[in-house]
Amino acid sequence: MRSYSFALFALLASCGGSTSLNTTPPPDASDEGAADVAAPPEDRETPPEDRAAPIVDRVSPPEDTAPPPDVVVEFDAGPPVDVAPPPMDVLPAMDVVTGRDVTVTTDVSTDAPITAGDIGPLGMPITAPNEQWTWVPFTDARCANGQPTGIGVNLTNRSRRVVFFFNGGGACWDALTCYVLNTAVNISSGYGEASFRGESANLRGFFLFDRTNANNPWRDASFVYVPYCTGDIHGGDRVVTYELGGQRRETSHVGYRNVSAYLRRLVPTFPMADRVLVTGASAGGYGASINWEHIADAFPRARVDMIDDSGPPLQPSASQWNSWRTSWNLQLPPGCTSCATDLGSIIPYYARRFPPPARFAWLSYTQDS
Secondary structure, eight states: OOEEEHHHHHHHHHTTOSSEEESSOOOOTTOTTOOEEEOOOOOTTSOTTSOOOOSSOOOOOOTTSOOOTTEEEOOOOOSOOOOOOOOOEEEEEEOTTTOOEEEEEESSOTTOOOOTTOOOSOOOOOOOOTTSEEEEEEEEEEOTTSOEEEEEEEOOSSOSEEEEEEOOOBOOOSHIIIIISOOBTTTTTOOOHHHHHHHHHHHHTSGGGOTTOTTOTTTTSEEEEEOOOSSSTTOOOEEEEEEETTEEEEEEEOHHHHHHHHHHHHHHHSTTOOEEEEEEETHHHHHHHHHHHHHHHHOTTSEEEEEEESOOOOOOOHHHHHHHHHHHOOOOOTTOGGGGTOGGGHHHHHHHHSOTTOOEEEEOOSOOO
8 A cells, every 4th residue: 555645745845755746845744735635545456557546446336236325326417518529620641450551530639728727607606415425416517438528526614614536547649559458448448327336345444535534634635536447647628539459439628628618617616626636646737737727717715726647757768658548538727838749737826826835746656565
């Protein structure tokens, strides 16, 4: 089990250590943002490309299994948002198995941007039993297989704080990685109510969500759990059709688009939020980093901090980077123009974009278990 200390990593960063990066001074003893936090358990089936896996076993119980007593399912996702589908576009690609040129059909043009802060018209606030994990389905959010998905919430009236946690589980960007090597979770299976039932018990044991632990600085916050089923590190805005062996598979890399859908209801759910933490592990760490500005723009009155666990902003090879951007239409911060060619430049960009008292950190490890 990996564990880390926010205070330790902040201290190392301020002293020039290489374990993490934090551009602000280390927290003092009175800062509730510094505490020991245990990372979620690992799933050993996750491929090497993304070591930290979903919080729990991904095997869901039968559909007719009743949820645990303290798990609630919200069936009304509010009125669907009327969003006109974007025009289709066709991009050239290469079948990595046969070497043949194939056609990848997408629903947005190359590198089509999303306007910063533009999440569309707001929907209805989410209502749920107090301090119980509740599944909230969304008709305008979907997994890679095209099926609807949603989020888990655990709401409280103890404070005006909110925690966003992005789950991880690999990544994929073509027919080989998505459907042969299966390097990302939930691509074919999707993620819905039954999957959340299977994970909810483990969420209660995760330090960040433990309301009974006096050492947890976020124990009085409302929690938002963002599952992972799009294979795009929560940063995509493109529907593609991959072809492999004569079979065509429409794949929705729409993680970033899903976050916009979630925010349309979460903003009215937390109109008085004053502190927000955006965090995640592995692919979810990348998701936290990519969506930090996205979420901060949606909550302009709140201080919004970010902790990226195991999603280091290291620039991949040119061919790999091109594959990701082509397949996912990766939505990097609009103001970070250099991020298009240098992912690491997101660090100085965020240092300028979010000056103190806001804080951010990237956590990495030399050992894993």
